[in-house]
Amino acid sequence: MSTYSIKDLEQLSGIKAHTLRIWEQRYNLLSPKRTDTNIRYYDDADLKLILNVALLNDNGFKISKIASMEEGEIRTEVMKLTERSLTHDDQIHALTICMIEMDEERFDKILSSNILKLGFEQTMLNIIYPFMSKIGVLWQTGAINPAQEHFISNLVRQKLIVAIDGQVVNGGGKKFLLFLPEGELHEISLLFAAYLIKSMGHKVIYLGQSTPNDDLLSVYKLHRPDYLLTVITTSPSSEYAQDYVDALSERFQEAKILITGYQVIGQDLKLPANVQQLNYIRDIKVMLEELAEVTQEK
Incomplete structure (x- = not known):
């Protein structure tokens, strides 16, 4: 009780x-x-x-x-x-x-x-x-x-x-690699992001909870995604979030990195050029809609 x-x-x-x-x-x-x-x-x-x-x-x-x-x-x-x-x-x-x-x-x-x-x-x-x-x-x-x-x-x-399983993506669109940092188990936001991304016709490579850094790098080299997306709810803590974001930026320089979660929102992180912070889950939807508009213009 x-x-x-x-x-x-x-x-x-x-x-x-x-x-x-x-x-x-x-x-x-x-x-x-x-x-x-x-x-x-x-x-x-x-x-x-x-x-x-x-x-x-x-x-x-x-x-x-x-x-x-x-x-x-x-x-x-x-x-x-x-x-x-x-x-x-x-x-x-x-x-x-x-x-x-x-x-x-x-x-x-x-x-x-x-x-x-x-x-x-x-x-x-x-x-x-x-x-x-x-x-x-x-x-x-x-x-x-x-x-x-x-x-x-x-x-x-x-x-x-x-x-997510009920959605079918028929090629085209961008490629998104979704993962949680090592030690991070809170998966709901990442799963919903996967749903939204697939619903907009993009491909999702889903690694899920507590992804080891070496595994993340191996998958990245294999698939060369356009975007990496992660959610930091508990791990790493806000004390180490800046170091983690900087390391991601350095390791995946050619990808656009999207970050959100309890440990980054409102923490005044200094974001490298290839990192974008999403403050709310709706920001993912907005970003995808903007991406669709740019693709249509081209």
Whole structure:
């Protein structure tokens, strides 16, 4: 069982800690526990409740009404709401609840429903990717445990692999080599980049997680890609990111290198001439669209 501070509840639900304390005092909505040293904490049941409460409250339910409802009633209303709502924030809330409960069936149902309504790309851009970015930060700060993060990542990974395999590239276009640095295992952004690149008619050479430097060089020499793309989420750390980027630039001087990820965004890196930083996953889509325009002009 995980434990959470009131600050963790605030980060996960979007409800200010001050408001949570008022609800707790006025409506007995939460029942915090205390450690042996008298520090307040909350458990998984409290988190699931407050996520459901936040979702209902955002959709017009008064807090006094919610506080009078039984747990089963709250859950029923939340399920009704997420099945009919197209609001991205509502869907992200619902997926967060699935993560806490490790409810694979419910997660798959929500994801499949959104793909049907919005299409795969828009579901990824507007719901899954913001959701993954949110839980990635929460994982980094310890607000959620590794098991919850791995549970969701693997489910999303499965969807991405199926979507990528369903695409056929009939020659032409540019050649992209996608990889993660040694020690880097967070693959979702790289997989989605592969999906976007293939969807625009380009070829993808996918090396995936924790690619040894010598293997990367060997594949590069064999295929001579136009672009290298990597995502740095945890490894190397921001302390060594500049050295890593400089080494990539020097080793692959003839290629355009695209970098993104938690350890490079906002770090004020000095980028060599053949390195471009992508601050958001949407930047990949924009870059590909610009590339298509240049190709058409030629």
